[in-house]
Amino acid sequence: MKRTAKARPFVPTEIHVGTVADEKGTLGLLSIWTTEGLLDFALDRHAADAVVNAVNAIRSRLDYS
Numbered sequence: 001m002k003r004t005a006k007a008r009p010f011v012p013t014e015i016h017v018g019t020v021a022d023e024k025g026t027l028g029l030l031s032i033w034t035t036e037g038l039l040d041f042a043l044d045r046h047a048a049d050a051v052v053n054a055v056n057a058i059r060s061r062l063d064y065s
Contacts, residue, residue: 010034 014033019026020042028048030041043051 010036010039 010032012032012034016029016031018029018031020029021027025044028043030043030051032039032041041047041051
């Protein structure tokens with residue numbers, strides 16, 4: 001997907017978490033309600049770690065601004 005114009009960021013209004021499991025394993029569910037609608041993510045351990053690292057990077061930048 002290639003954007004031609006910069007999109008406005010979605011503003012989170014509500015966040016829910018959960019898990020689902022089947023014979024293949026467990027996935028984490030992250031649901032974020034935004035001003036534009038619902039964003040649902042199914043995360044394995046690797047993806048969840050990447051999200052945590054991204055949030056930590058953002059937090060460290062917010063601490064110094």
